[in-house]
Amino acid sequence: MTSARALVAAQSAHFASLDPLLPPAAEPPMDGHVLTAALADGTRVAGVVSHQRFEPHSTTRLWSAAEVWEMVPLVGGSQGMDALLTRLRRHLDAQDVGEDTACVVHWPSRDVKAARAFLDHGLVPLSVLAVRLGTPDRQLSRTLAIRRATSNDLETVLQLSLAELEFSSYVGSTVVRPGAAAVKRRALAERLEKASPIWLAERDGIAVALAECAIVSSEPGSMAATRLPPGRWGYVNCVSVLPDARGSGIGRQLLAHAHQELHRMGTVGTYLYYNPPNPLSSVFWPRQGYRPLWTVWEVRPASALR
Template identity: 50%
Template sequence: MILKSLLRAQAARFTALDPLLPEPADPPEGVVLTAALAGGERVAGVVVRTIHQPGAPQTLWSTRDVRELHPIVGAAGATGIDALLKRWVQRLDPAGPDSACLVTWPTRDAESTAPLLAHGFVPLTVLAVRTTPQPVSPAVCSVRRATPADLDALVELSMAEVEYAALVGGGIVRDDAWEIKRGTVAQHLTRGDPIWLAELDGVPVGMVEAWETDAQPGSWARTRVRAGRWVFVNCLSVSPAARGLGVGRTLMDVVHTSLLGPRSAGSFLYYNPPNPLSPTFWAKQGYRPLWTVWELRPASALR
């Protein structure tokens, strides 16, 4: 009962904060935390623990042991988040070095930034959306759909992205990173998922992976974006020597022109704010942050 009214109040608060936020979904199964505020009101949260097995694709951008808090703080905002994080500190199970605490929260909730920072979280990732088309600029390179014969070039390019993401905090170059990347790229090619390859004078210099996703009730996408057909951009990478020439922009023009149609709600993707290249790049492409994924590694650093 209390949970239902907190969820309703949270939905109203989210809508007022940012019209592109979806209505909050029902909380997932997990360990329930509750906390009392100074005025006697209660807030709640659910902690879900996920263990990624060695060799899983997620281990290239995530720790293996993830504890994610889903706050249900109603209209409380910063005071609710602070109370819940204090409770989480008391209830946190022991964690090893390859672990993280995570909170995904609306980027525009500026007032919740202070308690998240105070408890040790950093804004490591954002989910950004683009709902308005932008003019297409002249191409600086040729772009074609990749085929299984391009596997080696695609693995090299997507590894360049993991390596860059690792420099700026998000990615993790595991010992088996090449094998993992090779496996996932090969799977996408076999399934016929769209991957485009950019070439300059016949030499591969960039790649992008993107696909359509339906944000249906119950789907993962529906917890992040409003109902409708969306394009999800999974990986964009330009080889180090070809960056800054317009290759990334040319690849994204192809993605937007090929996958977005009159029935599309828009496109979305993840990037790391500490990356010196991608925030500027994505803003120029018309993307703006919707959710911030606040993260803290290792989980035992929660304070």
């Protein structure tokens, strides 16, 4: 236990040296499988592997493999990632690994030395958690009407959300599964009923873009606290612009409005996930002031881990 605490403390110091926005390293889960390895200099590193299966009609299956092995590395300030990934590969050899599976590791985006180990073992940066701090965007000239979505807009919100889901399935971790529309409809209906911060952009009375957001508090003991600095954050879950309306500045106008409204709600900043392989997202989001904080390294199926 003392060794694990020492690794967590060393890893926290390493995170702070990489990026001032990173929270301290979190304690590993208590119910996972423990991996250990010794490095050439005698340093020991560890990792905890959790194994999850997601229900067939859960929203999680729309952006995740059905079965996931996720490793939380404890490497302190060392470069022991390669050794841990080798141990993870051996651990998987003893498992029944199917096709709809993945191995996942969340790791600070600025740790480029660790990135080498991930790439060597076959993991790819399918998504990043990116953050944006500071004041809202300056007021942009409006060419469309923007309003809060209500329960009466469910079908419109659903179609825009499904358009983003389909596009993302080509360039990231998203999967368009049978019944995806029903799963999305159920989740969106609940969010609209609770008056979640969701906005529609309309041109000539027709909805052409969606910004589906939420408010998340990063406080001690919460999952958000393992990824974000303390505070009240705006989460940009989905921004979708109809294909025929892209490239005309609609997404930027809608997002500027969302930023202003989320700031008015008392948020310290906003965050989102985007896919680096996406040729639109990888350009659009940095231009709106977002920068990577965590990278989600993933390999599918899990058996492809080297």
